[in-house]
Amino acid sequence: MIGGGVVTSLFNSAVLAAISTDNHTALAPTGPQAQHIFNDYKAFYTVCIIVYVLTVAIALIASRRHRQDTDGHKGEAHPPLPPPQLQLDPTREAKMTFWVNVCIAATVLILFGLLFVDFSTARAIHQFSSKPGAVNIVVTGHQWWWEVRYDDEHPQNVFTTANEIHVPTGRPVKIVLQAADVIHSFWVPNLTGKKDMIPNHSTELWFQADKPGIYWGQCAEFCGFEHAKMRLFVIADPPEVFDGWLNAARTPSRPPLEQIQKQGQQVFMLKQCSMCHTIGGTPAGGRVGPDLTHVMNRYTLAAGAIRNTPGQLAGWILDPQVIKPGCRMPQNNLSPHDLQALLEYLRTLQ
Ligand code: HEC
Ligand SMILES: [Cu+2]
Structure with a gap:
């Protein structure tokens, strides 16, 4: 059985609870x-x-x-209209x-x-x-996903993730907004207003989440075919929890231990995956698609299009065009064994 069980149950409890009980609109401000x-x-x-x-x-x-004024004529036949008063x-x-x-x-x-x-x-x-002590994040809009880079004064602490932005509660967050291709717009209604992301012109946005929670966002500027499936999530946690996540996110991936996982890594490097995706700690350094170093720690895949479950992940890898037609990841022709090995390897990317 391929993993992701923790993520799945987390998704079920947290995200689904958030959809059903929370109000992801500007009418429910949380900052x-x-x-x-x-x-x-x-x-x-x-x-x-x-x-x-x-x-x-x-x-x-x-x-x-x-x-x-005209009721005086009740009972009589309708009187002719009075001449217009010039x-x-x-x-x-x-x-x-x-x-x-x-x-x-x-x-x-x-x-x-x-x-x-x-x-x-x-x-x-x-x-x-002008508030000090902000978390610095650079978000770049791509057709049709969000690249999320956490900046730090120490270059070894800088890392990149996708579509899910973790922030600490009670601390200002500064987001520098960029676009890689066309105009997108960053909008998380619970936290602040929307702001356009314009190619070759970075803009800035500040917010602060007062309460822990998962806040839904959505690209708010039509950016092409899959614009509707360009969702993002801001996950606000108490500072200790956030720091734990940050430390884990900064570490490169661990080398695979089991034989099948090693084979899976080979598949990843030899098929085109590594041309488009980065996995920290491996030679894979592609920048066309999301960084996969800790992909197993995300609740969703493909900018909220699917949940991060083993089955959905397998479906996505074989044919992303069924799930998100037009997206910039091609179909992959993998033998059942290669697919199984690849999934076993991806499972280690916690
Ligand atoms: C031509 C470039 C390209 C190739 C080759 C490619 N991908 Fe992708 N991949 C992308 C893009 C672009 C996305 C984002 C799609 C979107 O959300 O619209 C993506 C998304 C993903 C995601 C979801 C990540 C997330 O957090 O949402 C996974 C997992 C993934 N790819 C795995 C693979 C694997 C495994 C292979 C090799 C079998 C592969 N990709 C080959 C471009 C590529
Ligand atoms: Cu859009």
């Missing part, structure tokens, strides 16, 4: 940036509702009044002009008010970018 955006949203929503209700109420009152009486016209002006002034004031609320939200969010 200061998202909270500011939510307050902004509430202010706009409240003002718009008040304006809407007032407008509809006034329109209804006006139409009622007009009915009352000349309004001057006091009535002055009154109407006054109220039209009042409404224009109110509209301008309300719009300026909303502009002010919007500006102060942007300012409040921007202030987080």
Whole structure:
């Protein structure tokens, strides 16, 4: 039986619980940036509702009044419409002009008010970018997955993973956003607003997760065929748990011990896998696809398209085009023995 059991059960308990119970929308903020955006949203929503209700109420009152004016003719045959009044009486016209002006002034004031609320939200969010002690992560959008690199002042601590971003709770996270091919957009609604990822122009985004949890994200800019299957996950853990994950993620892969695993590694190196994928601690250094050094520690594969179970992994390796048509990984023609060995080897990439 090929492993991944721990990952599977973790997935079942954590991710599935998160889907069913949590609310992965901007209406459930879990960090200061998202909270500011939510307050902004509430202010706009409240003002718009008040304006809407007032407008509809006034329109209804006006139409009622007009009915009352013409109701005197009840019982008679419908009277002919009165001739259009070309000349309004001057006091009535002055009154109407006054109220039209009042409404224009109110509209301008309300719009300026909303502009002010919007500006102060942007300012409040921007202030987080000067906080010290941030976790530095570079996220690069690819068609159709996310490359995630953890930067560090010591080069030996820098490592790369994919699609699942682990962060500590209560600490600011700075994400530098890049794109390798077309424009993508980074959006984790619970944590902060969306931001475009533009080729040859890096942008920056800050967030902080206040509560542990798995927060769903999604590419928010149409980027081609598999845009919908370009999901990401931010996994916020208490600092101790995060540090444990970080230490494990920094280590290269362990050399395979069993014979079949060694054969699997050979398959990986000899088939084209190693041209597109990196495995730390081996000669495989391809950069076309996700880094697989610790692929077994991910909940999902192919940017959330499938769960990381042995069966799904085997299906993916044989024919990714069935799961994610158009994706940049080709079909692989492997003998059953080679596939089995390969899977046994991948299982060691914890
Ligand atoms: C031409 C380049 C290319 C080759 C060859 C290739 N892959 Fe991939 N692989 C990719 C790309 C690109 C993705 C990301 C697909 C996506 O999510 O859209 C990927 C994704 C994966 C994933 C999912 C990783 C994750 O975390 O989501 C696994 C596992 C994988 N490949 C294994 C293999 C194995 C094993 C082989 C060799 C039999 C192989 N690949 C050959 C390009 C390649
Ligand atoms: Cu996209």
